[in-house]
Structure formats: C-alpha cells, structure tokens
Amino acid sequence: MRTRAVVATGVVLVLVAMVGLFVAFRHFADGLRLPFAGRSCTVQADGQVELDAGQMANAATIAAIGAQRGMPERAVVVALATAYQESGLRNLAGGDRDSVGLFQQRPSQGWGSPAQIRDPRYATNTFYAALAKVRDWEEMRVTDAAQTVQRSAFPEAYQKWADESEVLSRALLGQASGAVACAVSDDPQHRGATATAALTQGLTLDWGLAPEAAATGPTRLTVTVDDEQGGWRYAHWLVSHAQENGVQLVHFQGLQWTAAEGVWAPVAGKPSPTRVIAEVLDVP
DSSP, rough: HHHHHHHHHHHHHHHHHHHHHHHHHHHHHHHHHTTTTTTTTEEEESSSEEOOOOHHHHHHHHHHHHHHHTOOHHHHHHHHHHHHHSSSSSOOOSTTTTTTTTTTTTTGTSSSSSHHTTTTHHHHHHHHHHHHHSSTGGGGGGHHHHHHOOOOOOOTTGGGGHHHHHHHHHHHHSSSOOEEOOOOSOOOOOOOOHHHHHHHHHHHHHHHOOGEEEEEESSEEEEEOOOOHHHHHHHHHHHHTHHHHHHHEEEETTTEEEETTTTTEEEESOOSSSSEEEEEEOOO
C-alpha cells in the first residue's frame, strides 16, 4: 500500500514537473516571438525603440504637433511618455470608464466629445494646451508634468517611459539622420495620387507645412526644406506613415530608405540639402 502511495506521489510530481516545463517553454517561446511580432519600426537616436506601424505613426504625429505649436522638446517627451502609459501609443476606442484615445482623455472631464478625442490630432493638441497651462512644468520630472495634466491613479507610471520617449523625440524632431526605419507590407490604405494627397495633408496638419512647400505627382512627393534638421523631421515622419500610405522610398541628403529593405542606406549621386523625396505605390 505504501509502495503504491509512493509511486502515485512520484507520478503526480512528474506530471507537475512536466506541466511546469511546458508552461516555461511556452513562456520562453512567447518571449522570443512577442517582442518582435508586429514591431516593424526601429528608432535609433542615442538609444533604441521598437514600435509597430500604428504606434510609429501616432508617435510621429504627437512629436510633429508639439513642434508646430512651438512647444520645447521636453513637452514632446512628456506627451509621448503620457501616450505610452495611457494607451501604448494606440488610438483606443475605450478604456477605464469613459476614457478614449491616445491619452485616454474623458469626455465627462471636459476633454471633448468621444469622436473628437478619437482624432489623434485633436487629442494631442488638447494635451499640449493643458500642459502649457501648468505652472513651471518644464522644471518637473516627466511623470510629475504628465500627472498634473492627467491626474492618474498611478502618478509614477509615466516615468518608466521617459527614456523611450527621449529617443523618439530626438529622432522625430530631426536631431538624428536616418533614425526611423520601418518594414512595411504591400497592403496600404492609400496608393498613387490618393496617397500623395494624404501625405501632403498630413504634413500640413501635423507640421503646419505650407502647401507650396510640397510638390506632388501621381506617385511622387517632393518637400522643400530650409535645413538639415527640418529635412529629417519630414523624412522620418514620411517613413513613420509609410504603412498606411504605401510609401516605398524616402530620400534625403544622400541616404535612402526603401520599403523593400526597410533600412536607410547611402545612395550614389550628389545629395540635395533642400529636398526630401518620397515615392508611393502606384494604383494597380
């Protein structure tokens, strides 16, 4: 009887161990897959951040609107860290109670209607407007500045995204060359003239780009810039919005990103210091 009990106990222990090993293996395997699954964009600017296409597009819009409003880089870092924590840089349809959008703003708290808050540009502008009203926000830690606007139940949570947000802000504000590289698929929302028109409109809405600064053709967009930093701002923004608009190539200052390779590489020829060139997929 005792022998059978010992054997039964041994069998149970073996089964428990096997289940544990299986769970550990699945966790390990998921750990190998998940960090890379869907993370099609890599940002390198004194640090590295990986995002998927939707997150990258939202981050680019947040940075651009901050610059258009004349906010300092510190404000862009605060805004990105806030959106990182609140939504994972995703334009969420819902959240806690009536929270909506990138910053999980609440209609009941006066941020606007649900439809307005679901517009990333509207939500971003209202966040910057609220931040600008905070006295001495520039002297605060990232998490304290964000918390003063958001009034979260977890006031320290924003700080953990400060480093990633600094990397993104440096790249998206044009302080690094060829810093945003994305791999994109062949199923964009827009193609051809529709894509170039959408990109031009996006540059106008996000950056305040004057219409005459962009020349478009059926599959080509050329943006005239004043300086290197401005050129990289637009070049990185175009790559960030490549997936939705079928962008296949972005060229500036002797470097070229292509959708086929997903990286920036030197190209032959004399670089143009005043033109950013983008090409998009044609209509099939």
